[in-house]
Amino acid sequence: MRPAASRAAPWLWLAAAARVASPFSTRAMYAELDRSLERYAAVESADAAFAYLKDLIERPEHSYHNTLFVLDGVVYCDRRFLATDKNNKHVAMVGSLAALGVDPPNVVYRFIYGAEGYNKGDALARHPVLVIAKYDGYGDAGVLAPNPYFLDLRAWDEERRRILAKAHARPYGGRDGRVFWRGEIASHDSDVETRADHGTAAERAAFFCAEEGGNYARLQAASLTLAAPAKVDVRCVSRHSCRPRDAARHPCAAYPYDGDMARAANRPKDLVDRGGFVDLPEYTRYQKVLNLPGKTTGSYSRNLNHLWALGAVVLLWEANYVEWYYPLLAHGETHLAVNKSSLLAALDAIDALPDANRTALRVRAKEIDDRVVSGKGIAAYFGALFDRLRARFSLGAVLDDPCARARLFRAANCSALDLVAVAPAAESFFKSWPGGPGHMRRLDAARVPAAPTDCNAIYKRARDACAAAGRGDP
Numbered sequence: 001m002r003p004a005a006s007r008a009a010p011w012l013w014l015a016a017a018a019r020v021a022s023p024f025s026t027r028a029m030y031a032e033l034d035r036s037l038e039r040y041a042a043v044e045s046a047d048a049a050f051a052y053l054k055d056l057i058e059r060p061e062h063s064y065h066n067t068l069f070v071l072d073g074v075v076y077c078d079r080r081f082l083a084t085d086k087n088n089k090h091v092a093m094v095g096s097l098a099a100l101g102v103d104p105p106n107v108v109y110r111f112i113y114g115a116e117g118y119n120k121g122d123a124l125a126r127h128p129v130l131v132i133a134k135y136d137g138y139g140d141a142g143v144l145a146p147n148p149y150f151l152d153l154r155a156w157d158e159e160r161r162r163i164l165a166k167a168h169a170r171p172y173g174g175r176d177g178r179v180f181w182r183g184e185i186a187s188h189d190s191d192v193e194t195r196a197d198h199g200t201a202a203e204r205a206a207f208f209c210a211e212e213g214g215n216y217a218r219l220q221a222a223s224l225t226l227a228a229p230a231k232v233d234v235r236c237v238s239r240h241s242c243r244p245r246d247a248a249r250h251p252c253a254a255y256p257y258d259g260d261m262a263r264a265a266n267r268p269k270d271l272v273d274r275g276g277f278v279d280l281p282e283y284t285r286y287q288k289v290l291n292l293p294g295k296t297t298g299s300y301s302r303n304l305n306h307l308w309a310l311g312a313v314v315l316l317w318e319a320n321y322v323e324w325y326y327p328l329l330a331h332g333e334t335h336l337a338v339n340k341s342s343l344l345a346a347l348d349a350i351d352a353l354p355d356a357n358r359t360a361l362r363v364r365a366k367e368i369d370d371r372v373v374s375g376k377g378i379a380a381y382f383g384a385l386f387d388r389l390r391a392r393f394s395l396g397a398v399l400d401d402p403c404a405r406a407r408l409f410r411a412a413n414c415s416a417l418d419l420v421a422v423a424p425a426a427e428s429f430f431k432s433w434p435g436g437p438g439h440m441r442r443l444d445a446a447r448v449p450a451a452p453t454d455c456n457a458i459y460k461r462a463r464d465a466c467a468a469a470g471r472g473d474p
C-alpha cells in the first residue's frame with residue numbers, strides 16, 4: 001500500500017524511491033526577499049509612515065501610474081494602470097489571495113510589469129517597486145513578485161489540476177524521450193526597420209540587437225532540432241511565429257550565428273510544428289522539458305510557470321535573469337542548466353542516470369510546483385511580501401487605524417489619480433485556460449471589473465469607522 005500522503009499529493013510516492021539530498025525549504029527565497037528590502041530606508045514611526053504614504057500617493061510615476069492600495073481586501077489603482085493587460089492580471093491575482101486562504105493585509109506598493117525589472121536608479125528610491133524579474137540578477141533594484149501569468153490563482157490551480165492528472169497518468173518510462181519546447185522566435189527585424197521612436201537607423205539597430213538575447217537562445221535551441229532530431233523537439237507553433245533574425249541584413253556582433261543556426265535561420269519552416277499550439281497538460285507527453293528566455297527582451301518566460309508540474313526533468317537555458325523563487329533552484333537538484341554546447345550531453349547524462357537520481361530531479365522539480373508555484377505557494381509568498389512591506393515601512397500604523405487612514409486620505413492630493421476599486425470576486429474572472437490561440441486571445445482580453453472611486457470616498461469610509469469606534473472626528 002502507498003503511504004496515505006499519496007492521496008493528497010500523488011507524486012509523493014516518487015520521493016520514497018528518490019535520493020533527495022535534504023528536506024525542502026523556502027528559507028533562501030525569503031532571505032533574498034529580506035535582502036532586497038534592505039536597500040530601502042526603514043520607516044519607524046506612525047508620523048514617518050504618514051509622510052511616506054502621502055508621498056507615495058501624490059507622486060505616482062507618470063509613465064506608469066503604478067501605485068496600488070490594498071485596503072480591507074479591495075484593490076485600488078489608477079484606471080490607466082489597468083489599461084495594460086499584465087497589470088490586469090496582477091490585480092486579478094492579488095484579488096484572489098483571500099480565496100486561497102491568505103487575507104491580504106492593508107498595504108500600499110508600486111508594481112512594474114516589465115520583464116526587465118526596474119533599473120532606473122533611485123528616482124523614487126524611498127518606495128520599493130515590485131518587479132516580476134530582475135534582468136541582470138539579484139543586484140537589480142526592486143522587490144521580486146510573481147509574474148502576472150498565474151492570473152486568478154483559482155484558475156491557475158484548476159489548470160494545474162488538469163496538468164497533474166495527465167502527469168500522473170503518464171509514467172516517465174512511457175514518455176517521449178526528447179526534450180520539448182514550443183513557442184515563438186520573433187526577431188526584431190521589423191522594429192529595426194520601422195520604429196522611428198527609437199532614433200536613427202543605427203541607434204535602432206543597436207537597441208534592438210541588445211534585445212535579441214531571447215530570440216538568439218530560442219534559435220540556438222531550435223537549431224539543435226535540425227541537428228539532432230532524435231533528441232531535441234524544440235519548435236515554433238506556426239510559420240508566422242518563426243521569424244529568426246536575418247543575420248545578413250541585421251547583424252548583431254553580440255549574437256553571431258554558428259553553422260547550425262545559419263542553416264536553421266534559412267529554413268524556418270523546418271522548425272514549425274504543424275500541429276500548432278500544444279495545450280499545457282500535453283507537455284506531459286515528454287520526459288524532458290526546456291525553458292528558454294523570453295522573446296521580447298530575453299528575460300523570464302511565462303512558459304516556465306507550468307513546467308514544474310509535469311513530472312518531467314526540467315532544463316533551464318543559462319541566463320542572468322531571476323524570478324522570485326530562483327533562490328530555491330539549484331543545477332543538478334531542481335533542474336539542469338544548459339546552453340547550446342551542453343544540451344545534447346545533458347540529455348544523454350539524464351538518460352544515463354540511475355533511476356533514483358533521475359527521480360530525485362523530478363521530485364525536486366515537483367516540490368517547486370507544489371510548495372512555491374501552486375496557488376497556495378504564490379498566495380503565501382504574497383502574504384509574506386506584504387507583511388514585510390508593512391513591517392519595513394510601518395504601514396499598519398496608518399492603514400490599519402481608521403482615524404489615521406482618514407487623515408491620510410484627507411491630506412493627500414489625489415488630483416493626479418484616476419482611482420478605481422476592484423473588489424474580490426466570488427469566482428475566478430478567468431474561466432477557461434488557453435486551449436489554443438483563440439482562447440489565449442479571449443483570456444488576454446479579459447478585464448477585471450473596476451468601479452470608479454476617489455480618495456474622498458476612501459476618506460469618508462475611514463472617517464465613519466473612526467467615529468463608530470468612538471474616537472470622534474479624525
Ligand SMILES: *[C@@H]1O[C@H](CO)[C@@H](O)[C@H](O)[C@H]1NC(C)=O
Nearest residue numbers: 318337338339340341342343
Ligand atoms: C556551456 O555550459 C558548459 C557546461 O556548464 C560550460 O562549461 C560552458 O562554458 C558553457 N558555454 C558557454 C558558451 O557559456
Ligand SMILES: *[C@@H]1O[C@H](CO)[C@@H](O)[C@H](O)[C@H]1NC(C)=O
Nearest residue numbers: 019020021352353354356357
Ligand atoms: C546519485 O545520487 C547519489 C545520492 O545523492 C549520489 O551519491 C550519486 O553520486 C548520484 N549518482 C550520479 C550518477 O549522479
Ligand SMILES: *[C@@H]1O[C@H](CO)[C@@H](O)[C@H](O)[C@H]1NC(C)=O
Nearest residue numbers: 058059412413414415416417
Ligand atoms: C495637487 O496636485 C496637482 C498636480 O498633481 C497640482 O497641480 C495641484 O496644485 C495640487 N493641489 C494642491 C492643493 O496642492
